[in-house]
Amino acid sequence: MKAAVIVFPGSNCDRDLAVAIREVGGVAPDMVWHGDSELPEGLDLVAVPGGFSYGDYLRSGAMAARSPIMRAVTDAAARGMPVLGVCNGFQVLTEAGLLPGALMRNAGIDFVCRDVSLVVDNTQSLFTGGYDAGETISVPVAHHDGNFFADDETLDRLEGEGRVAFRYGESVNGSARGIAGVLNAAGNVLGMMPHPERRIEKAHGGNDGRRLFEGLLAAVA
Amino acid sequence: MKLRIVVTLKNGVLDPQGKAIHKALDGLGFAGVNDVRAGKLIEMDVADDTGDTAIDEMCRKLLANTVIENYRVERA
Numbered sequence: 001m002k003a004a005v006i007v008f009p010g011s012n013c014d015r016d017l018a019v020a021i022r023e024v025g026g027v028a029p030d031m032v033w034h035g036d037s038e039l040p041e042g043l044d045l046v047a048v049p050g051g052f053s054y055g056d057y058l059r060s061g062a063m064a065a066r067s068p069i070m071r072a073v074t075d076a077a078a079r080g081m082p083v084l085g086v087c088n089g090f091q092v093l094t095e096a097g098l099l100p101g102a103l104m105r106n107a108g109i110d111f112v113c114r115d116v117s118l119v120v121d122n123t124q125s126l127f128t129g130g131y132d133a134g135e136t137i138s139v140p141v142a143h144h145d146g147n148f149f150a151d152d153e154t155l156d157r158l159e160g161e162g163r164v165a166f167r168y169g170e171s172v173n174g175s176a177r178g179i180a181g182v183l184n185a186a187g188n189v190l191g192m193m194p195h196p197e198r199r200i201e202k203a204h205g206g207n208d209g210r211r212l213f214e215g216l217l218a219a220v221a
Numbered sequence: 222m223k224l225r226i227v228v229t230l231k232n233g234v235l236d237p238q239g240k241a242i243h244k245a246l247d248g249l250g251f252a253g254v255n256d257v258r259a260g261k262l263i264e265m266d267v268a269d270d271t272g273d274t275a276i277d278e279m280c281r282k283l284l285a286n287t288v289i290e291n292y293r294v295e296r297a
Binding site: 058059062066094095101102104105106107108109147149150174 | 230234235237238240241282283284286288289
């Protein structure tokens with residue numbers, strides 16, 4: 001299994017994501033600088049981390065989405081490479097056009113930083129095969145711009161095609177139809193606001209995020 | 222050439238910042254404020270021969286997210 005974690009200036013969850021991939025997959029991922037224009041050869045997974053890339057200037061994820069490495073990620077995704085974006089990584093993937101919709105300011109304005117309940121909506125995907133259908137898990141969120149927005153037609157399509165991976169089990173940020181994570185049409189790109197990489201050890205308050213990495217890494221290995 | 226690009230949330234898109242400003246104005250006792258929408262202003266100085274197409278492309282590719290935002294270009 002060979003994975004890469006993209007490193008943008010300002011991101012603060014790249015290490016967490018690398019630790020989760022290493023702990024579960026047994027191999028440390030390559031850390032790839034945003035200014036690079038090519039991904040390493042032979043990758044099985046690209047992970048786009050959370051945490052304030054480029055200081056969230058302009059819009060969260062807007063600058064990162066236009067960085068040189070994202071052209072390579074977009075090309076790889078089009079060829080079917082699995083791509084996981086968490087939190088700011090989700091924002092980057094929507095800004096890059098790899099996922100539909102946009103992430104807006106939380107409806108309650110406040111930065112939300114706490115554990116939330118998440119319902120696993122689709123267990124057939126590359127990313128969610130480690131979960132049981134309709135299962136509720138607990139994963140932390142930490143974001144200011146997690147309010148998922150898309151027009152009704154897009155939302156209907158996402159639901160109709162089974163592309164909602166996770167929904168919030170409670171009111172968190174005003175997201176359309178409670179959507180917390182979505183898949184692209186081909187199913188190889190997942191973006192989600194909650195942080196599964198922060199829930200891989202029971203000693204850290206739970207390990208509900210671990211099965212995402214277990215399912216994903218088993219699927220791509 | 223100086224440009225002012227005004228980026229605003231599309232109508233119907235929830236604007237919590239605008240709502241907070243509205244509430245604060247109410248709190249200060251200003252009556253008659255019907256609605257507040259907050260946006261952002263980007264000022265640029267560009268070469269005089271910069272074409273409309275290029276400016277439009279800058280807006281669509283980076284400055285505004287057209288899923289949720291509108292933009293308006295003002296030439297000074």
